[in-house]
Amino acid sequence: MAPPSALEVEALTDTQAATLVESLGINGVKARRNKAPPVSIAVATYASSEMFKGPSCGKPKAKRWDHILNQESIDRNASSLKAASQLLKTPGLISLGGGLPSSTVFPFEEINLKVPKLHHFSEAETKESGILIRSGKHDAAEGKSLYDLHIALNYGQATGSIQLLRFVTEHTEIVHHPPYQDWECTLTVGSTSAFEMALRMLATRGDYMMTEEYSFCSALETAIPLGIKPLGIKMDEQGLLPTHMDHILSNWSESERGARKPHLLYTVPTGGNPTGATQSLQRRRDLYACAQKHDVYIVEDEPYYFLQLQPYTGPNSPDVPPPASHEEFLYALVPSLLSMDRDGRVMRLDSFSKVIAPGMRTGWITASAQMVLRFVRHSETSTQHPSGVSQLVLYKLLEETWGHDGYLDWLIWMRMEYTRKRDNLLRACEMHLPREVASWKNTEAGMFHWVRVEWRKHPLVLRDKEAGIVEVEEKIWRSGVDKGVLTAKGIWFRAEGDAGEEMFFRMTFAAAGEEDVREAIGRFGETLRVEFGLVGEKQGNGNHDGTAVPKETGAA
Secondary structure, X not given: OOOOOOOOOOOOOOOOOOOOXXXXXXXXXXXXXXXXXXXXXXXXXXXXXXXXXXXXXXXXXXXXXXXXXXXXXXXXXXOHHHHHHHHHHOOOOOOOOOOOOOHXXXXXOEEEEEEOEOOEOOHHHHHHHOEEEEEEOOOOXXXXXXXXHHHHOOOOOOOOOHHHHHHHHHHHHXXXXXXXXXXXXXXXXXXXXXXXXXXXXXXXXXXXXXXXXXXXXXXXXXXXXXOOEEEEEXXXXXEEOHHHHHHHHHXXXXXXXXXXXXXXXXXXXXXXXXXXXXXXXXXXXXXXXXXXXXXOEEEEEOOOOOOEOOOOOOOOOOOOOOOOOHHHHHHHOOOOOHHHOOOOOEEEEXXXXXXXXXXXXXXXXXXXXXXXXXXXXXXXXXXXXXXXHHHHHHHHHHHHHHHXXXXXXXXXXXXXXXXXHHHHHHHHHHHHOOOOOEEEOOXXXXXXXXXXXXXXXXXXXXXXXXXXXXXXXXXXXXXXXXXXXXXXXXXXXXXXXXXXXXXXXXXXXXXXXXXXXXXXXXXXXXXXXXXXXXXXXXXXXXXXXXXXXXXXXXXX
């Protein structure tokens, strides 16, 4: 079964040659590794994705982005000490140059972990029958592993360890198969840091950054102190509208706006935070075409990409079974912007935070070699590299215990876990939220639910036409807190800091237990009934016996 094509197929003239480059499959990883040189086990060894990628015959090279790189990024030169450390793998070399301490003074001899066995991923199963894995200080030298505490606890390269970089490069090729030659990956200390570094490469104080009109508040709070002004693009149920983006850019006036035409877009295409909106394949193609038309560089932030959920079937319908194979799972994913990026105009941010654990503070970016090099130059004198312990733990789990196929099994399990959590919340909403004032779209990906509230029906507005959305939103939110439920106000996520015309509340189904989620939604429903004077009316869409009556939700 072939996956849906991320690229539009274009006709070739009789003077053009078409070369088919086969994508990497899980079964091809071992064969490729067998042909490659062995991985170095030296401390701070140099690494590049070019060491691990497949052939790229027939693919174009990325465009150059010198015209959007800012002066700070251009002025960053290679770290002298990092460059010199690349010589440490030289046989017979005795180093007196670098400040790498001897591992003999590291007060850690080994670490032991208990992790899930394949296909037995739950917390209870792991506690009962999990696999015990160990990492000693000198496992690499003793031939037991390619990565150990002697390497992980010392300084490393800004690209991250060669051992984990190999895994994420292969994973990126398996899932996205970038359609240009010179793409690379480099590890990060998580997407929050990676985004801040990207802004300090790509924008200058006074620039505008386009994003969804409701966007991740931490991203907005990262941009604003740097003097970068968020510019909200209108949205529908599939996320931002390329037509509106095109309209803004086509009619841009530097004199009226006081800034040059925007060249940077930040977007969360899958399970967007806060709205939960997911861009369809066609929407992504249209967005990319608009970016090409106006020469816009895209930062694709995708922490929820693998949390694309099963369809919601309603409260009394059987669940959709999980994907039957890795191929079916990958086929079901909406292709990424990276997978359709012929120009190298996408910097994709990936993270282990939502699919392994946020405290790992480890992720990676994928971009053209030019942009990855600029990113690495920044990392060398700031974050340096992700925690060595985090990288080692991830390597022992993903590489030595699960492998690529086992990691996909885990991601399938995560998809089903979050589907169950999402379904529980939707059933609670159908039962408890009053339809007279609340509506929503069923979340298709991620971990957030976005509820629209008809604030103009609030008694405060009916009594006083001067009452505004901010006042009503605060009143509802505070009332909910008083009743024991904490939600996130939609205004917190407004890209341009205004109140907007519609009212929303964001809820997450990720952390709380199922009973707590149902109780919290019940409290929020009661809050709305009290606030809107609906007390005494039948709550939500539920029957008296507590079962929900199916009804199509309203549009948010």
